Structure formats: C-alpha cells, structure tokens
Amino acid sequence: MTVTLADVAARAQVSPATVSRVLNGNYPVAASTRERVLKAVDELDYVLNGPASALAAATSDLVGILVNDIADPFFGIMASAIQSEIGGPGGRAGGERLAVVCNTGGSPERELTYLTLLQRQRAAAVVLTGGAVEDAQHKAAMDAKVRKLTDAGTRVVLCGRPQAPETGAIALTFDNRGGGQELTEHLIRLGHRRLGYIAGPEERTTTRHRLEGHRAALAAHGIEEDPRWTVHGRYDRRSGYEATLELLRRDPTLTAVVAANDSVALGACAALRESGLRIPEDVSVAGFDDLPFSVDAVPALTTVRLPLTEAGARAGRIAMGREEPPPGGITSVRGELMVRGSTAGPRA
Amino acid sequence: MTVTLADVAARAQVSPATVSRVLNGNYPVAASTRERVLKAVDELDYVLNGPASALAAATSDLVGILVNDIADPFFGIMASAIQSEIGGPGGRAGGERLAVVCNTGGSPERELTYLTLLQRQRAAAVVLTGGAVEDAQHKAAMDAKVRKLTDAGTRVVLCGRPQAPETGAIALTFDNRGGGQELTEHLIRLGHRRLGYIAGPEERTTTRHRLEGHRAALAAHGIEEDPRWTVHGRYDRRSGYEATLELLRRDPTLTAVVAANDSVALGACAALRESGLRIPEDVSVAGFDDLPFSVDAVPALTTVRLPLTEAGARAGRIAMGREEPPPGGITSVRGELMVRGSTAGPRA
DNA sequence: AACGTGACAGCAAGCGCTTTCTACGTGTCC
C-alpha cells in the first residue's frame, strides 16, 4: 500500500540503512549509490514516515508557536516573523521544519494543553507569544511544564511575555510599562489632566504593565486618578467601543482616552464620533502596538510602536539556536512613541 | 530517563496493553484498574509519546491549516474559526487534536512543501485557505499532491479556494465574481462611469474572479473599460497606496476606486486624502472582505462581507467529518454587499 | 608481500506504542 523505506531500498538495491543515510545526509554515501537511491525515491514517490522517524531518532522537526488570538494581527505579525526564521519550507533556515502556530484563544487551559500536545510530539522548540495570565496556580503549572520541556531538550522562547525564572526559558519581553508611561506623559505634556483608560482583561501581565505605566505617568505629574477613569475589557474593537461609552457616561469631561491597544483605540474613536465628539479637538485618543491599520485611521493614531517583526524574528532565531540568547536569558525590548493626529492639546 | 508506557504499567501492576487501553478508552477496562492506571500516570507524570503512538496506530491527531499570510486578519479569522471546530484543546470537539496553521506566504513552493510535511506527519486532515496560484505546472503538482493525501485517507478541505476536480477534496469557495460584480454595480448605480480598479497579484484565482466580476458589471452597463483603469499589486495597504497614486496619475478624472480587498482600500483612502481628494465627495472607495477594521475607517468602507467565520467553521467541521460535505463536493458561499459611507454619487 | 587504513555498506537491535488473539475467571442457564 504505502511505500516504505524498505521498498526504496529494494528498488535501489541497497539496504534500508543506506536509504536512511542518503535521506538524512549525515553519513558518507558514495555518489553513485546516492543517485540510485534518489532515483528510486523519486520513482516510487516515497514520502518519509514522520512519526516513525521521530520515534527512532527521538527528535522531531516540529516547532510550536503559541498565540493568544490568531485573528489579531498583533500575533499574526509576530507568528509570521518567527516562522520565517524557524525555517519551515522556504524559510531562511536550511532544514525543513514544520512550524506550527497554535491558537490558545487566551485560555489558560488551552495553553497548557497545547504545551502538553507539543511535548507529546517531542517538539524541537516552542515559542510562547503574548502576555501571560496572572493566576498563581496556572503560572505554577505553566512554569512546571516549561521546565519539563526545557529539561527534555526543547528550547522554549518567550516573546513579549515576562520571564519565568528558573524554567530554563529564554525571554524577550516588551517594555509595556515604559511604553505606557511615555504615551501618557505625552498626553500630559499636551495639557490633559482628565484621562480615561481602557485596559485589557484584568488578569494579564500585558494589561497590568501598560496600566502601571499609565499610572506612573499620572503620579509623576501629580495627577490624582479617579477610579471611574479606568475600565477593563477585552483587546478588541468592540470592547473599546463599549468601554468608551461607559467612560463618557461616568465622566463626560474627559479630554483624552488611552486604549490598551490599537484595536481598542479604533473602537474608542467610533464611540466618540458617534457621541458627537471630534478627535482630537474634543477628545484625544491613543493606542498601543502600532499595527498596520493604525496609520490609516482618521485621524492617524498616536500609539507606541512595538517592534513585533524584529522581536519575532529574533525569538525564532534563538529558538533555532542560530542566535545567542541574551545574557541572563532575558531582555526587554522597547517601544517607540509615534505621535500622530489623534492627540492634541485639550479644548481650552 | 523519560517515562514510558511500560513504566506506568509496572507501577500500576498491569500490562502495557491495559495502560494503552485506559488512555485511549476504546476497550473495556474495569473501573478499579482504570483508576489504578490513571493514578500511576499522574504520579509518574507520564506524557504519551506522540510519534510512537502515531506509528503504531498509523494515524495522527495533527490537522494542518494552510494560509497565505498569517499576519493578514482575513486568514487569521478563518484559521481561528477552523481551529475552533477542529477541536484542539478546549475546542468544541472531543478529542485532542493538534490544529496547526502553516504560513505559505503565498509561495507555491512552500505550499507544496508544507503539504508534503503534513503528508509525512500523516496528518488527519488538511484545510487549504485562500486563493490558488494559477500556474498550470503548480496546479498540476498541487492536484497530484492533494490526490495522494485524499487517497491516503487524509481529508482535504478547501476554504475560499476553487475546486480542484478529481482530487477528492471538498471545496467551499467564495463567490468572488458575484461579489465583485455586485459591488461595482452599486457604484454604477450611484452614477459612476470612470472607475479605477486595484487588483491583487495577477496569478491568483481570487484576483481574477473579483476582477472578472468588476468587468462583468461594467460590461452589463455598457461601460467600456479603459486599460489604464486597472493596476495590479499585492493584497496589502502599501500596495493600495501606491496603486492609487498611479491611478490618479494615469487618469485624474476617476470618480471611484474599487480595491481588491479592505487593506488595499485603506491604502487607497490614504493616498486619495494626501492628494487632496475627499471621500466620497470627490472619489468613492470600495473594498472587499469586510474585515473588522473596515467599519471604523473614516468614512466607513463600503465593501463585500465574506462570512469568513462561518465558512471556516464549516470547513473545520467537514474536515473533522462532523458535517456532511456539500453535494458534489463543492459549494459556493456568497458575500453580502455592505453599503457604507465611502461610496456616494460622483461630483456633479 | 603483508598489513594498516579509510570509505562505504549492511545487520540487527531497538524506539514506544497499538492491537489481535488468546487466556482466564465469574456468573448464568438448562
């Protein structure tokens, strides 16, 4: 039925061992023999049996990429960059690795299960993207799992996620706190004193860090924050829309709205506009991430650009062992404030 | 070193066969025995060896999803929907399948190589999304590969891709031609007679079908098309920006620009605005796909909504054998015209 | 002329699991 190594061997008049060595190319094989084998492979249309090969060799060429939401370009861009370095077919790398992206949907259980699945497949490496969930129990479970993976020789790289010390993972984190602070400081310098903040889901590190940066900026300028100015939601446009209406209801005198990310900011803009407010004349709006569509918003969105592509590529290279991990196994990547039309001084 | 089935068996005082049966749950095992085994599994922290299991059972729980560009929400949304139905951890389905998305970057070679990799892993199913490349040679190679996969028992589903007859694949195609026609007809009804068209890459089916729909609408209304009115580019914002400037250079009297998709349309809007033209007063703009950000564009984008989530979910279910394939193995999914602020009658 | 030395090729032992077939009680029925 299906063609096996033995079939190829028979046709090429060599032993299975030789065929295997030709295919893996890590053992001297005479040119003439190699040719004969390759010809047989071609004629028989032979396709290696991955599982069998992985079993015998005790390694696989699978590399897992975990993302929170594959429909969100934030993750898509990182995944794309990681994958381009992982190799995969046609990638920059040599070997043919199967880079697979797994969508956790932000669910802690799924995250864990995917890790187990990857462990089960004896993945060569795993890259975890995006913020982590801040639940002590889940964090412990994750750390243990990561520890197990690294112990088993799987390289684990975190991209945009805080370090899990003692787990053997390499971390490339984003300076969300610094970015958040810089962004809010920009608004304060423009003269804003009453700033609404639309945060992401409560329990995520990314959410907390960005919010902390925002608050640090307020504190640094002696602005006392009104609890009504902060609303939590999801990282999507819809959430930004609803949260903004809520914010407006709570305090119609706000002169600026800072959003957890660009999608949320877009939703905020829509809500403001529908409420008859002009941007930035009546209310300034700021986002985070600088996704491709942000520059096309009207007015263009002031935001913090995160080097997603660069960070992803680097994470990919580290995962493949083609770049030295940062000293200490952790490094923080800074964002860059992009001042655009959606922010201006408050109405007089 | 690593814990194996045999270790668990020893600890639970049963045979390896019994452990396997407990884990797979398709054979009667006494409750007390099962419990003992499960306890041992837990204590030993046993993780099944995927490759070994796949080898012995001659099947795997891998499901591949091929996308052209993972950073593009168009694909992200579909992938997300497919994955939610595939199961994956926490998905609606029961079994734990590893749904993996592979990014071809639109490259024919990569597409083929990924298919081989998936074949090598003995994937349970494969879903191909997005348009196909219209190169006779590549098409033949793809068809042959798909044929081989289906012959080997891998279910292959095409989502948003024209049917490859005789390959055994199930096809869910988008009615790009009809959508394109409807969109352009809307513009014509508004009174436009000089319409620019920014197409996608030449050799893609999606590009061709949308363009054909556009031309059909023009023809149906007796409008003779000027060859200068069509520019080809990529499916991204940058391309839309550049193509629009080119279009304006070629014929500054155009009153409408139809874009290959929403990202392109956004780029077009930016270019028009920078050229001092108002939307829709001076020039109307229309997109395709209705991605989430399109409604937030200013003015909101008139476009054709494609039911990406529904189609993806359906493709996923079919791939899992949980839904009957459409009769004849192919069905066309219609888009819905969304008329919004970016289109209006031409200036008088 | 005998012998070390590479360069290749083959043998065979697994890798860790699944699954068919067989074996062994019990409970049941006539």
Place this chain on the structure above:
DNA sequence: GGACACGTAGAAAGCGCTTGCTGTCACGTT
C-alpha cells in the same frame, strides 16, 4: 453441575525508521 457467554487482562507481533557496530573492499604503506 457442566457448558457457555461475557467481561477483562496479558502476550506478542509488529508499525517504519535510525544507528552502533561489524564487515568488506580497494588502496597506500613499509
């Protein structure tokens, strides 16, 4: 009370590949 079925567990034969080790030549060396 013996035959039979039923429910459950084990033995063992692979699944298709990799790789350590063992040949076997054809040379070059002394």
